Amino acid sequence: MFEFCADPASLEGMQWTMCYLTTGTHMLFYASFGTVLLLLAITAPVALLFGFGGAMASRSGFLPLRWFGKIYTSMVRGIPDIIFFLFVPLALDQAFEWTRHQFLCDSDAPVRQGNDFIVCAAAKLPLSNSAAWVHDVYGIFLAIIAFSIVFGAFAANVLYGAMQAVPRAQLETAEAYGMSQRQVTRRILIPQMWTYALPGLSNLWMILLKATPLLFLLGVEDIVYWARELGSSKTSAFAYPHPDWRLYYFLGILVFYLLMTWLSERVLGRVTRRLSAGQATMAGERQRKAGVA
Amino acid sequence: MSCAETITNYALRSLGHGERLLPRSDFNLCQQFTLIGSGLIWNLYFAFFALLIGFFFANALALAKASENRWLRGAANGFIFVFRGSPLFIQFFIAYQALVLLPRGGIDIFGVNIATSWLTRAWAGALIVLTLNTAAYSAQIFYGALQSVPKGDLEAADAYGLSGWKKFRRVVWPTMMRLAWPSYTNEAIFLFHATTLVYFAGFPAFQQMGDSLYYASYFADRTFNPFVAYPIVAFYFILCTLALIGLFGIMNRRLNRHLPGATKRLKYRPQIIR
Numbered sequence: 001m002f003e004f005c006a007d008p009a010s011l012e013g014m015q016w017t018m019c020y021l022t023t024g025t026h027m028l029f030y031a032s033f034g035t036v037l038l039l040l041a042i043t044a045p046v047a048l049l050f051g052f053g054g055a056m057a058s059r060s061g062f063l064p065l066r067w068f069g070k071i072y073t074s075m076v077r078g079i080p081d082i083i084f085f086l087f088v089p090l091a092l093d094q095a096f097e098w099t100r101h102q103f104l105c106d107s108d109a110p111v112r113q114g115n116d117f118i119v120c121a122a123a124k125l126p127l128s129n130s131a132a133w134v135h136d137v138y139g140i141f142l143a144i145i146a147f148s149i150v151f152g153a154f155a156a157n158v159l160y161g162a163m164q165a166v167p168r169a170q171l172e173t174a175e176a177y178g179m180s181q182r183q184v185t186r187r188i189l190i191p192q193m194w195t196y197a198l199p200g201l202s203n204l205w206m207i208l209l210k211a212t213p214l215l216f217l218l219g220v221e222d223i224v225y226w227a228r229e230l231g232s233s234k235t236s237a238f239a240y241p242h243p244d245w246r247l248y249y250f251l252g253i254l255v256f257y258l259l260m261t262w263l264s265e266r267v268l269g270r271v272t273r274r275l276s277a278g279q280a281t282m283a284g285e286r287q288r289k290a291g292v293a
Numbered sequence: 294m295s296c297a298e299t300i301t302n303y304a305l306r307s308l309g310h311g312e313r314l315l316p317r318s319d320f321n322l323c324q325q326f327t328l329i330g331s332g333l334i335w336n337l338y339f340a341f342f343a344l345l346i347g348f349f350f351a352n353a354l355a356l357a358k359a360s361e362n363r364w365l366r367g368a369a370n371g372f373i374f375v376f377r378g379s380p381l382f383i384q385f386f387i388a389y390q391a392l393v394l395l396p397r398g399g400i401d402i403f404g405v406n407i408a409t410s411w412l413t414r415a416w417a418g419a420l421i422v423l424t425l426n427t428a429a430y431s432a433q434i435f436y437g438a439l440q441s442v443p444k445g446d447l448e449a450a451d452a453y454g455l456s457g458w459k460k461f462r463r464v465v466w467p468t469m470m471r472l473a474w475p476s477y478t479n480e481a482i483f484l485f486h487a488t489t490l491v492y493f494a495g496f497p498a499f500q501q502m503g504d505s506l507y508y509a510s511y512f513a514d515r516t517f518n519p520f521v522a523y524p525i526v527a528f529y530f531i532l533c534t535l536a537l538i539g540l541f542g543i544m545n546r547r548l549n550r551h552l553p554g555a556t557k558r559l560k561y562r563p564q565i566i567r
Binding site: 077078079080081082083086087090091094112115116117210211212213214216217224227244246247250251253254257258261262 | 318320374375377378379380381382383384386387390391394482486487489490493506509510513515516517518519520523526527530531534535
């Protein structure tokens with residue numbers, strides 16, 4: 001990075017620290033914070049979409065669809081999310097490869113042979129001759145799907161509750177005006193449910209934020225991976241030898257998360273206040289009175 | 294090997310009893326059910342003791358948070374902020390790294406040697422982290438409940454001449470528990486589920502003595518088949534969660550027994566509050 005970093009062995013003090021913190025691997029470490037933010041940015045809307053689908057399915061008049069919705073929303077109540085994070089990427093990967101195996105390979109050999117899962121080279125995902133970044137992107141893609149499924153189920157719980165909380169009279173009035181079921185849902189139910197859903201969704205955002213280090217378990221090179229990698233003790237064979245500093249790296253990550261949650265709390269607080277303005281709820285009433293006084 | 298033999302060999306494997314070597318090939322359902330069930334002992338151990346110790350700690354923290362003393366309030370707020378604001382996963386890593394730094398030979402205080410190596414083992418180190426973590430979350434719940442104790446109850450207590458500890462013990466605390474209980478049930482379930490993180494975050498499974506998810510991922514890695522082992526853990530966890538809800542429901546009925554019509558079943562709606 002800096003010119004004086006050419007010979008690390010001759011550096012001392014401040015210069016050593018500056019050079020140490022700007023090595024190539026440290027740059028990857030800083031970039032991995034971007035990976036976490038990227039995961040959050042993609043997962044949050046996708047999970048909301050899944051949740052919406054789940055909530056609509058559990059309200060559906062079509063029995064099998066309702067069952068599907070109910071099972072989807074209730075599965076996260078009894079089963080720890082970590083199990084899903086370990087299960088979903090592996091299962092999806094095998095499902096993809098199995099499907100490709102049916103179409104792309106002409107062997108009749110079963111995919112499962114004893115304790116092995118064997119597909120032909122053409123069906124491998126990603127292909128063994130693809131670049132390293134394709135493997136990385138595929139890993140992150142599977143992780144995002146796993147996160148979206150789990151948090152979609154949480155969101156479905158919240159949204160289902162919010163839909164139930166919309167006053168029945170509102171929907172009946174709309175029906176009395178001659179609206180069809182679809183119109184009632186689109187014009188009355190969905191616009192009104194957000195106020196009721198917001199507290200739950202805020203909590204969900206906080207949980208999602210605090211679940212991001214689990215990316216490490218999915219084999220993604222995230223901040224935890226780099227903290228372990230960079231912090232572990234380096235012998236003099238390395239350019240910058242140092243003892244075990246993992247504790248300090250983890251403390252750095254801790255500060256990052258504390259900042260993120262603190263920031264989120266403030267932003268969500270502001271959004272809640274904005275949304276309850278003019279609403280016929282307790283919070284809205286309090287704001288109105290405070291404004292008058 | 295018959296299933297009965299497997300059970301005698303592996304039922305207590307997670308505690309280090311029975312067969313030393315884990316099955317290496319020809320995995321059958323019986324082995325998977327037995328070993329994963331054996332690992333469940335650790336999940337139950339962590340959940341039980343973390344909730345038990347954390348409960349008392351959370352009460353103290355909630356009272357400190359509501360106290361008049363600025364320093365006490367600040368300390369409680371800081372503690373709750375750090376443990377609620379950061380991922381449990383990172384807390385495990387930090388705790389393990391910090392505990393490893395303790396001198397191996399123990400610490401000498403006034404000539405008495407205090408051993409420290411046991412702290413780096415999961416049964417102690419992870420339990421400490423889980424206890425502090427659940428204490429912070431529960432304290433927030435209890436604090437909220439304490440703030441919503443009805444004014445009339447306190448006035449009634451004053452009218453009866455109750456004050457100080459007696460008032461707290463007989464009126465404030467039971468009401469606080471009653472109000473906090475549904476949310477606390479939710480927290481207990483979250484904590485129970487969080488025990489699966491222990492062996493994936495820093496703490497090594499000494500001599501392959503791990504929890505249920507540790508064994509499940511052992512099988513899934515060996516067989517390349519996630520469709521058997523993971524559903525088995527899921528099955529165990531659903532059963533335990535139902536039992537937990539049942540137990541907390543009994544407690545809820547007891548807390549509400551003086552209120553006519555309020556002794557309904559505790560309906561578990563997962564408020565997403567963690």
